Amino acid sequence: MTYRDVASKQVLTWACVSVGARMPVAMAPLALVFLVRGRPGGYPLGAALAAVYVIGEILGAPVLGMRMHPRRARPHLAAGLAAGAVGFAGLGTLSGAGPVILAAFAFLAGAAPAAAAGGLRALLTSLVPAHAAAQALSAESMLTAGVWGVAPAAVTGLALGVAPGLPLLLAAVLMASSAVGLWLLPQGWQSEGRTEGTSQLRVLAGAWPAYVTGAASLCLLGLAELVLPALLEQRGIGVGWSGPLLLGMAVASGVGAFLYGLRTWPGRLATRSVLLLCGMSAVVALVALIPDLAGIAAGLAVAGLFQSAAMLTRNLSLRETLPPGALAAGYSVMYAAAGAGYAATGSLAGALLKLAAPSTAILAGAGLTVTLAGAGWWGETRRARSARSAEAVAADGRDPSRIPTVP
16 A cells, blocks of 8 residues: 555645645634734733634534534535634634624634534545555645644744734635635545434444543643743753744654555554554653753654654544444544643643643653553453454354343
8 A cells, every 4th residue: 555545636636625724723823812912911812712712623523523414514514614714704804802702703713614624534535445544544644744834833924924813814715715625525425324313422432442542642742832841941941942843743743644654554553552652651751851952852753753643543443433424523523532632731731830840740741641541442442342242142143131241
């Protein structure tokens, strides 16, 4: 298997649509801070607006993702992206409005397009042969890493060099163009196995180990990012190095996604995932202990390599667990879980920094990640045993009530 299996005109079109949908998401938190920083109490207000935006994402992703019909996904995705564009345009044009109005637009910008990430991922895997799913998801991760690497620089340059509201107006244009671009792609994907109502909730809930480990990797990544300036200060290193270090981590993440897609890796997905998360935790723990800049840079780069590969195993595990008709909803729940983990990390970082040194806060986050990874691995192992027991029952034609359950 090679990346030639995903090189097609439709995948290139998908990539352009995806950039238009994801760049605004990557720009939003920092853009909201720059939007109001010149007002009295600007930084706290910017942080509050960013929090409202993230809450909108967390609530919107699972709710809208579960309502999406796979065969008719295009109108749903386009409506969400168009509404998100309205939210960004409102923020960019009404920067002097009251906090309540800005918060309403921020919530709309976060919630309305929140199911797009899951829908676009499901659409991507439908555009390539089934055996090339890993390569397609690796290409998506590389694209995402590039977007998140470019977004902060674009926001800073436009907000400080031109106008504070311009990044949000650009986000509105990008998201609107993404909604239009959907009409160049298929309107949906295969929907065998689609379930409704409580049945769908039950199916999605059965994949909880993937959500736990997906959130774990974002928790540790978020803690490393948020505590990095304080850690550099603790080590006597200029905090201005935070940006280049995080950019290097994003580039390494893209490289890790590329390397992961080059070959088929041995072992079960659950085992791969827990090993990658434990490796990432160990590296981040070393970052907390290393005293010099070069060591911190190398550690963050290796953590980026592990983190992208860990997220890919989670997406592949979700694809393996859920029926095709529930994939978009499952990816959306994963997106919400990762967002919740990242949001919780902000609160955790603030609390830990009041009680302990930055290095201690990072070590605590590494320990939490290992714990969550272990819980996810246990859940996946238990589910696999239950599935094997059910298959044995079906093969033997015996009464399931007489078969001992797996504890």
